Amino acid sequence: MTGTSSSEPLWVRDVAPGAGASGRVSAGQALRIIDLEGQQVADLVAFSAEDPGEHLDVTYTTFAAESWQLGKDSVFVTNRMRPIWTMTEDTCGAHYAGGGFCSRELNALFGVDQPGCYETILDELRHLDAPTTGLNPASCFNVFMNFPYGAEGELKVQESLSRPGDIVELRAEMDLLWAVSVCHMPGPCNGPHPTPMRFELYG
C-alpha cells in the first residue's frame, strides 16, 4: 500500500525532541514518520496487540533480510519471525537496525545527566497501559540514525543523513502497539541540535 499521501491522515502529532508518541494500529494501517527539519532520529518500538511478549526484533529482521540496511520494501519481523511492519516508503535510505536506544545510563557515558529514548518509550507504554514485557534493545529500530559499519570494524555515530521533509512509512502487518521517542541525545546523532518530528496514521 503506497500513495497514502493522497488521503487524509487519521491522526497527526508533532513531537518535540525528548518527547514521545504512541498508539494502537490495526493491520493494514500505516504510520508515517516525517523529519520536519532534517538530521533527526526517532527510536521506534512495536509489539503485537495480542501478546506484548511478541515484539519487533531488528536482530531477526536483519537475519531474515540478509542485510543490515533496511529500507523501502523491507519486511520487519518479530521475535517469532512473523511480519509486523513493511516499510512502504523511505526517502532517506540510511537507518540503524542494530538495536538499542539511548538511556540515562548510556548518556552518562558521554558525561550527560539526562533521560534518553528508553525512559521516554517507557513513559509512552505506561500511557498506553501496555506491559513492557517485550521492551528490549532488539525491539527498537532507529529511524534516520546514521551508524554505519566501517570496513575496518569501526562503529561510530555520525550525523543523520535525513533531509528536511524526509519520510518513512510503515504498514502494519498485524494489530500492534507502537511507541516512539524523538531522540535528544547530544553529539552528532541528531545533527547540530535535536528538532521535532511529525507522526501520522493512515488507513
Ligand SMILES: [Zn+2]
Ligand atoms: Zn535517543
